[in-house]
Amino acid sequence: MRNIAHTYYPQSGRLVILGAGESGVGAAILGKDKGFDVFVSDMGVIADSYQAQLEEEGIVFESGQHTEELILNAAIVVKSPGIPERAPLIKKLRSLNIPVISEIEFAAQYTDAKLICITGSNGKSTTTMLTYYMLQKAGINVGLAGNIGKSFALQVARSPFDTYVLEISSFMLDDMYHFRADIAVILNITADHLDRYEYKMENYVNSKFRMIQNQRAEDYFIYCVDDEETVKALPRFQIQAQQLPMSQLQVLTVGAYVDENNNLKINIPNRDEFEMNIEELSLQGKHNVYNNMASGLIAKVQELRNQSMKESMGSYVNISHRLEHVALIGGVNYINDSKATNVNSVWYALESFSPNIVLLLGGVDKGNDYEMLRDLVRQKVKAIICIGKDTSRIHDAFEDEVDVIVNSSSMEDAVNMASHLASKGDTVLLSPACASFDWFKNYEERGDKFKEAVMAL
Structure with missing residues (x-):
């Protein structure tokens, strides 16, 4: 259990899940498998498919309400990222010193897998999917989770992988404390969801930078030096991990950049150099060059062969609803x-x-x-x-x-x-x-x- 020492959270007792979507139901099943007394509560109507899953597992749940006496007796609470910190129920749980954490934080306790974690205001779905595609094509036993795909907790419980590519939103990061990313990626930071952050950009930036908390010297941090908010924030954080910057505006000795001939170049110490013309990338447009850089840096850290990387970066088809x-x-x-x-x-x-x-x-x-x-x-x-x-x-x-x-x-x-x-x-x-x-x-x-x-x- 590499990520979160047992001492941080109760390992038995009453586990309350707030929100019965993909992540909530996955966390409930993992909790059940680990011996918790699990109760699921959703203020909205639980989808039929999720209700059927909970019933099949014999997990007690309520729909359309939060019954406080069934929630405030929890040893630990896993909440949906959509529930804001200012919600009265969350405030009550905090006042009682009951740990309230995300599904990702909860599930990370129970896996020794390598965790590749991608966040950013834009491009994170594309980068996550491209990275997953590249690693899968290279024969790595890899799972896809977070904001995308099947619940991370459910995969850890029932179909574990050696490596996970996780798309992580700021809302998830807000409820992550002891989680550790082997590879953390912050693609970019631009104003979004500021209503959740007291309309203060600094609060939102701090949330994104939770991605690198708990990283060690053997871990990696990938970020964009062309992104104003990221660069402005860097001096505020003690970065333990090895830094891999990326840029389309400057030549970098370590990291990823585009040269004068429009070649995407990737240099990481102790790895052979990677080079590919940006016109050969299947995803076109400036923003997609950054997405390819981030995925390429991850692939290099994972020691993928250049030929395998080129084939994947040249053949990947974008996700639905994104360009x-x-x-x-x-x-x-x-x-x-x-x-x-x-x-x-x-x-x-x-x-x-x-x-x-x-x-x-x-x-x-x-x-x-x-x-x-x-x-x-x-x-x-x-x-x-x-x-x-x-x-x-x-x-x-x-x-x-x-x-x-x-x-x-x-x-x-x-x-x-x-x-x-x-x-x-x-x-x-x-x-x-x-x-x-x-x-x-x-x-x-x-x-x-x-x-x-x-x-x-």
Whole structure:
């Protein structure tokens, strides 16, 4: 049990799980297998599939409520990342000195596997999936978990791997204390979810840097020296791990960089140099060069062969809803970037395409500052079609920057409008900058509806 010494958390007694999604149900099953008295509580309605799983395991649960007398007697609590620290129930648990931790923290106690942990405001899903793909192709016994894939706890309990690639959000990191990453990656840090961090950027940055807590001299820390917030924060932290920076703006003796001939180069002490032209990467665009650098550095640390790395970096197909090519219809390119739920993700998307973009923007606004998009919108966007309920701030931000800005009544309506506004050679881009919960269940449903509407043209 390499990550968390037994002394930190109770190893028996009552385990309460708050939230019965993928991570909660996985933690409940692991807890049951380790001999805890497990109780699962969810304020919302538990999905049928998860209810069936809990029933099959004989785990007691409640749905649609939190019964305090069944929760406040816990020895340890594992909570869903979605429950904020300010929730009254969490405050009560804290006041009683009951440990409240994340599923990742809980499960890490019970595995000796190598943990590769990736965070960042943008690009973490792509980098996590690419890394997983590369390691799997190289024959490593690797699992995929965290914000993506099957629950880490469930895999540790029932189908363990030698190595895990974990996509970690700041919300997860907030409830991680003694966990240790063998390889920690911070891709970038831009304003996101600030409502959870008292609207203070420093609090959000500190949350991301929890990724490197507990690292040792034999571990690795991968980060981007082109990222302003990351570089600004570095002096505040004592970094024990070996540092592997990456840059597209400067030549680095150790780490990853792009040379004057557009070759991605990776240099790590005691490993042979890696080189690949960025035009050969299957994922194109500046942001994807960073994602490839991070995955490439991980692969090198894991001593993958250069040929294996090149094959993977040249053949990987991106995840759904992240700059996903849907169709070319009448010479117009349709791109589904529904996973872009913040302004910075949209910046990356706009940066990836040539001018004459018809942009589908909007949804539940999380207090977005659209200022950083203004120049790119002016240079590249010919029309904006607003989707969802929060459209006034989009109009205010971009009315002077584009010739056409209109509201739509549905995704089908938005796609039809876009098809009439776009000409041959243009790109219709769904990259909303907002959450999806007004018109859709989640960003996946939003992206699927976009793809359906495109295919119906």
